[in-house]
Amino acid sequence: MGRGRVQLKRIENKISRQVTFSKRRTGLLKKAHEISVLCDADVALIVFSTKGKLFEYATHSSMETILERYERYSYAEKLLTAPETETQASWTLESSKLKAKIEVLEKNIRHYDGEDLEQLNLRELQNVEQQLETALKRIRTKKNQLMHESISELHKKERALQERNNSLSKKLKENEKTSEQQIPMLHLPQHPPQPYPCSVPSFANTSGPFIGAAMREEESVQVQPVSTTMMPLWMIRHINQ
Structure with a gap:
């Protein structure tokens, strides 16, 4: 049967x-x-x-792609068939479309947070896992880029500081060298000025009443003997006369 x-x-x-x-x-x-x-x-x-x-x-x-496609085609079809005066109906349809998108996005957020996974099959779980892995790869790539940029900036600052340190060291060495050259000039011995050598004329051949006084004055004053070669030419002529 x-x-x-x-x-x-x-x-x-x-x-x-x-x-x-x-x-x-x-x-x-x-x-x-x-x-x-x-x-x-x-x-x-x-x-x-x-x-x-x-x-x-x-x-x-994915389910989101199919729903968006359905809403797009149904919305376009209703706009073609509906009269122009039915603006309220078009706004209602647009509102329902936005609400559907919000529900899909909220559901995806719950899935990404590990919630409501019991309702998903194996393929949907694999899709969620793939999306999370893609997001993690993008996050790691951005993080590595920021780290490399930060390291490069630190290297630039290090080179600038090293160049400044070398410049300051060079200036310091030049200042020390200049100071060492100026110190011996400050400690040079200063000798007192020597008196100009002169010769005292001899009064041995001088005649007149001043012979004795001149001789006594010559004996009382100690004069260092000076060679006649150190006397000026005009004084030698005066003595020879």
């Missing part, structure tokens, strides 16, 4: 309803996957249970 056609109505038994939901949900996800592979179509499937639990399926392109 063949299987009879099941009447489509709500199953009153809670346990039977839950079992039927699990079986039909698995079959529905399987059919969605088959049609996406056989027909090369983008398929997005969203199911909410009676308890509000989310079950979803998407092809290789």
Whole structure:
């Protein structure tokens, strides 16, 4: 005897309803996957249970991409079919579109924080993991770039300080050398000025009443003998006369 056609109505038994939901949900996800592979179509499937639990399926392109594509095409189609006077309807549609984007972004944020991961299948978990790895690579690349720039700036400052230190050392050595050259000149001995040598004329051949006084004066004054060669020429002529 063949299987009879099941009447489509709500199953009153809670346990039977839950079992039927699990079986039909698995079959529905399987059919969605088959049609996406056989027909090369983008398929997005969203199911909410009676308890509000989310079950979803998407092809290789993510669920967000398919939803944005759907909203874009449906919005454009409604704008073409709707009259120009229905501006309120267009604003309502735009509002619902923005709300859907906000819900998708909030869900992604929860997934990135490690929350609500029980609802994701293996492919979706791999997608989240890949996105996190890509974000970590970008963060590490930016961090390494900032570190290299900081190290390069420190090297430049080090070279500038080294050049300044060398310049100051050079100036200090030049100042020390100049000081050493000036110190011997300050300590040179200062000799007192020597008296100009002169010769005293002899009064031996002088005649007159002043011979004795001149001789006594010559004996009382001690004069160092000076060679006649040290006398000026005019004095020698005067004595010879």
